[in-house]
Amino acid sequence: MxxxxxxxxxxxxxxxxxxxxxxxxxxxxxxxxxxxxxxxxxxxxxxxxxxxxxxxxxxxxxxxxxxxxxxxxxxxxxxxxxxxxxxxxxxxxxxxxxxxxxxxxxxxxxxxxxxxxxxxxxxxxxxxxxxxxxxxxxxxxxxxxxxxxxxxxxxxxxxxxxxxxxxxxxxxxxxxxxxxxxxxxxxxxxxxEGREFVNPTTRALDMSVDTARLDALSGRYEEAAAVLADAAEYGRPRAKGLHDQLRRLLGETYLVSFDGLASDQLYAPEFLPVLLAESARTQRSSALVGIPVATRTARETAQDLLRRLSEGTFRYVADGPFGEAVEQAREQARWGDTDAAWHTLRTALPEWRPLGPDHLAPVGLCADPLLGPLLTRERGRELLATPRAGRAERAGQKDEPPAPTADLDPPGLAWLADQGTGRFLSSYRFVLVEGVEPDALPALIGAEGVTGLNDPATPWEARRMTRGARPDTPWADGAATVVGRAGPGWSFALEPSPGAHLDERRLVPPGIVASRGRRAVTVWGAVGGGGLSSGVFHLSVAEDGEERYAFTVRGATRTKRGPVPYDLDPDRLFADGESPEDHLGERRTLEALGDRLGVRLPRFALEHGRLHSFRTRPWNRAPGPGEGYVTFRTTPIRP
The missing domain is CATH 3.40.1580.10 (SMI1/KNR4-like)
Structure with missing residues (x-):
């Protein structure tokens, strides 16, 4: 006007x-x-x-x-x-x-x-x-x-x-x-006051909300979001609850409340966990503040949900074919294949069905500890652009799905060296084992008393979970590893930023034990912020219980054991005169190793997801005759 x-x-x-x-x-x-x-x-x-x-x-x-x-x-x-x-x-x-x-x-x-x-x-x-x-x-x-x-x-x-x-x-x-x-x-x-506020403006707005709901289910979420935001400004019933669903899947959390849907018996299983997960993340000690828990039963339900969310054991569930896809995607995500998990969910989205007329999308995925991290802003847009609830044919988009978002995991191993001095994994150690599933790794290289895998956790949570399992002997530096699949036929166990220091004189690569009847690889990259001149890189390849070849690079010093293949030769990969801060030798080695074995490590799962974990056997042997080992511990003095 x-x-x-x-x-x-x-x-x-x-x-x-x-x-x-x-x-x-x-x-x-x-x-x-x-x-x-x-x-x-x-x-x-x-x-x-x-x-x-x-x-x-x-x-x-x-x-x-x-x-x-x-x-x-x-x-x-x-x-x-x-x-x-x-x-x-x-x-x-x-x-x-x-x-x-x-x-x-x-x-x-x-x-x-x-x-x-x-x-x-x-x-x-x-x-x-x-x-x-x-x-x-x-x-x-x-x-x-x-x-x-x-x-x-x-x-x-x-x-x-x-x-x-x-x-x-x-x-x-x-x-x-x-x-x-x-x-x-x-x-x-x-x-x-128990009366209706009705006039031509409210009627027109309510009709626009109904139309926007169908547009959103048909994949036209941007048009729907604009209409719902306007109707919510007028206080129209349903508008904010519907609009909040779109906002949350687009990565917005500020003032997202779902406008009463979380306390509705029909919709609470979908929306209450999302509110609790966000509230716990931002408020910690007062996670139930502002959450609709009017009755004692509702409060007990919320507290149980909060416990499972904090423990990482909450599982989002859905009915029908989409629910089956959720379970399949969870199985893929818990072993690190988050791109495949997203593909599984994306393919099944047209089969998703709402719980009722005020439900637009599987928002509850956001609260799932394994699947929630998959929903980046870009994927949230892709999800909302995909017709759901049988709307594809009505929307005329049956043969025109939205363009898929790019996968998030790079191939191979070289990405470990591609993140500069502030990179996520400034140091790491991992074992690659061929021919076994990740859940078999504890039996191969697990510490004494380890019988299986812990529940999925972030790498840092895994370290806390296994801290109490450390032996009294300080030299026995078992790694607090997260595990997953490293490509076709391979599994990995990786510890980010290990506290132990690599001493090749006492190193016992766990891959040697794991290689009985198969191949296994041990890698330790302790390059630190100053590159290889201030760190060390070690590679060991074993087969049938014996080390076939290995090398260690420490600054300008290179030592080799066994017939190291040409494509992995450190004399060729770690060139003299290169800037250590560029991590070029480290990158070349990881790239060559990934190409040789056809393996990869899942960056997104390691940085943002949750993986199973366990503590490995020691990576160092015990001190031998004539060798000493000194540990210094400090005790703070209270004034």
């Missing part, structure tokens, strides 16, 4: 006034009875002479939207829920920082303030004050903050609202926001 003509204002203000009048109780206060009878929240229009007089008084020509507003009504009642009277030509006045708020917003400017800070600093002194009666709400038009159309920005602030001043692009934008606020508050009040 245009903001520069009287005709652009009148229908909007008449609709607002009529809807307000229809919503008033018969015993409305005497001050409002006149407005109810007249079905008009405004006043007579201001004459051109009165408008010019105001402009002369303040020394500015008024912005177009406020000037034409005054030509329709010289003031306004009930602008939203907290401004009861807006000024017309007689009562608008310069604010002149009357309350000293410039001291707090933005406060004392730094040496290099932002343009927004500079505008706000001057606004309090030059603004035109419009509120006459309000709940301590300031309404200020700023002649120093203008756009190309000559509109002035409008700022509101209230001491009871714990936020900086809110900016609107124009007086018209402010009034449209207040109209939406009137709708939100009236809808809330009508629900409390």
């Amino acid at each position: 245009t903001t520069e003509t009287v005709d652009g204002w009148r229908p909007f203000l008449e609709r607002w006034s009529g809807e307000w009048a229809d919503a008033q109780a018969p015993d409305a206060g005497s001050a409002d009875q006149e407005a109810v009878r007249a079905r008009w929240l405004g006043f007579p229009p201001a004459s051109e002479e009165r408008i010019r007089a105001l402009e002369e008084r303040i020394g500015h020509r008024l912005p177009p939207s406020y000037r034409t507003f005054l030509a329709v009504t010289d003031g306004w009642r009930h602008a939203g829920g907290f401004v009861w009277l807006l000024a017309g030509t007689e009562r608008a006045r310069p604010h002149e920082d009357a309350s000293g708020l410039s001291e707090y917003f933005p406060g004392e400017l730094e040496d290099d303030p932002t343009p927004e800070e500079e505008l706000l600093a001057g606004m309090w002194h030059r603004a035109l004050e419009l509120q006459v009666e309000s709940d301590a709400v300031y309404v200020l038009l700023d002649p120093g903050d203008t756009d190309d159309a000559g509109e002035w920005a409008l700022y509101t602030w209230a001491p009871w609202h714990a936020a900086p001043p809110e900016r609107y692009a124009s007086f018209r934008a402010f009034m449209e926001a207040m109209y939406r606020e009137f709708h939100r508050l009236e809808e809330s009040r009508s629900l409390r």
Whole structure:
């Protein structure tokens, strides 16, 4: 709607006034009875002479939207829920920082303030004050903050609202926001009072919500999101709950509540875990704050969910073919193949079915400790762009699925050396074993007493879980490894950033024991932040219980055992004169090893996912005759 003509204002203000009048109780206060009878929240229009007089008084020509507003009504009642009277030509006045708020917003400017800070600093002194009666709400038009159309920005602030001043692009934008606020508050009040708030605007908005729901299920989520966001601003039932589902799958969590769906018996299994997972992540000790747990049973359910979420044992479940795909994807993800897990979910998305009419997508996946990390923002968009619940044919998209997002795991092993000095794995040690599944690794190289794998955890959680299993002998440095599949026919056990130091004189590569009847590889890259000049790289390849070849590179020193193949020869891969910080020799070796064996390590699962874990047997042998081993321990002195 245009903001520069009287005709652009009148229908909007008449609709607002009529809807307000229809919503008033018969015993409305005497001050409002006149407005109810007249079905008009405004006043007579201001004459051109009165408008010019105001402009002369303040020394500015008024912005177009406020000037034409005054030509329709010289003031306004009930602008939203907290401004009861807006000024017309007689009562608008310069604010002149009357309350000293410039001291707090933005406060004392730094040496290099932002343009927004500079505008706000001057606004309090030059603004035109419009509120006459309000709940301590300031309404200020700023002649120093203008756009190309000559509109002035409008700022509101209230001491009871714990936020900086809110900016609107124009007086018209402010009034449209207040109209939406009137709708939100009236809808809330009508629900409390057990009545309906119905008018042509609410009916049109509710129809748009129904259409947006079908659009969202058909993959047209961007159009649906815009419609639902607008309807939610008006407080329409269902709009926020539906919109929050789209927002959460797009990676947004701020003010996502699902608007009562988490406390609905039908929808709670889908949405309550998502709220609890996010609340636990951000609040820790008060994770149930703000979560809908009205009854004792609901609270006990929430506490049980919270426990399983914190332990990483929560499992998202769904019905039908999509539920089967979820189980298959979980099996793939727990062994590190997160790209394959996503492919499985993506393929099954058209088979997903909602729990009810207010359910748009499998949002509950976000709470699953194994599958939730797979939902990056890009994949969230891909999920929402995929028609679901049988909408593909209706949407005319049966043969036009959305373009798939790129896989996240690079091939091979070389990525371990590609992340610079701040890389995720600045040091690492791992074992690759051929011909066995990951769950067989504890029996091959597990520490004494280890009988199986721990539940999936992050690499850092795995370290904490196995800390109590450390033996008393300090030299026995078993690795707290996470495990998974390393490509066709191979499994891995990897420890990131091991605390032990590599001493090739006492190193007992666990791959030798694991290689009985098969091949196994042991790699230890302790390159640190300063490259190989300050670290060490070791490779050992074993078969049938015997080491076939090995080498160690420490700075410029290289030692070899056995017939090292040409493509893995450290004399060729670690060239003299290269910058150690580039990790080029390390990268060449890992690339060659990955190519030779056809193996890979899952970067995404190691960085963001959860994998099974166990503690390995010692990587160092016990000190021999004549060898010593000293451990220093410090005890803090309490004052």
